[in-house]
Amino acid sequence: MGLKEKKITKQFQDEQFPALKEQLIKAAGFDAPLEIEWDTLFENRFMHLYMETYPKIYFQPLIEAFTAITADDMGKEALKEGLKKIVIVNRDNHHNPKNAFTFVDGILEINHCPVSNAPDVDSRTNVLIDLLENNL
Numbered sequence: 001m002g003l004k005e006k007k008i009t010k011q012f013q014d015e016q017f018p019a020l021k022e023q024l025i026k027a028a029g030f031d032a033p034l035e036i037e038w039d040t041l042f043e044n045r046f047m048h049l050y051m052e053t054y055p056k057i058y059f060q061p062l063i064e065a066f067t068a069i070t071a072d073d074m075g076k077e078a079l080k081e082g083l084k085k086i087v088i089v090n091r092d093n094h095h096n097p098k099n100a101f102t103f104v105d106g107i108l109e110i111n112h113c114p115v116s117n118a119p120d121v122d123s124r125t126n127v128l129i130d131l132l133e134n135n136l
Contacts, residue, residue, distance in 0.1 A: 001039040008050055009038045016051065020059040027066035028083070029076050037089040046115040053118040058088050058110055060121045061097075065128035069136070078136040082106055090114055097127035103135045 001009070025031045041054070070076040084106030093113045094100035100112035101124075108131075117123070 001042070004044075004047060005039070005042050008042075008047055012051060012054055016055060020055060020063070023063045024059065024066065027063045027070065028079060029066075029070050030080050032083050033085040035085060035087045037087070037091075040090045041088070041114045042090075043113075043115065049115055049118070053115045056118040056121050057112055057114060057124070061124035061128050062086065062110070064121070064125040065132060068125075068129050069132055079132070082136040083108060083132075086110070097124040101127055101131055103131050108132070 021034070024034070041050070046053075066079065068075075069079050085108070087107060087109040089109065089111050090113055091111050092100075094111055095113050095116040097112065100110065102109045102111070108128075112124075
């Protein structure tokens, strides 16, 4: 990761990440370990978009899906018992959440391109809800 990427990452971590992390904890009902492979979340030609796309691609769908799952006590308990870790990465540049999201052995992995289809938060949220409901 070069200096440009480091500056963008730091800006996001300082300005937006703390509030998003708090919303994620509140939605889940607990503080699940969160591993973010920041150095994979870049495509140089789109660096000017990341402050807008990171929340829409990675965090809002998680917050909305966790809120839906934990709407009742059974969901809260299932998520707390079943979710061991969240991993955010862009290893394979997936654009379709059906290919980008996995939940195996308690590890929820978001392996999604950091910019593609950013406004389509609902689609990613729905895929996450289905994935979690079918595997918790």
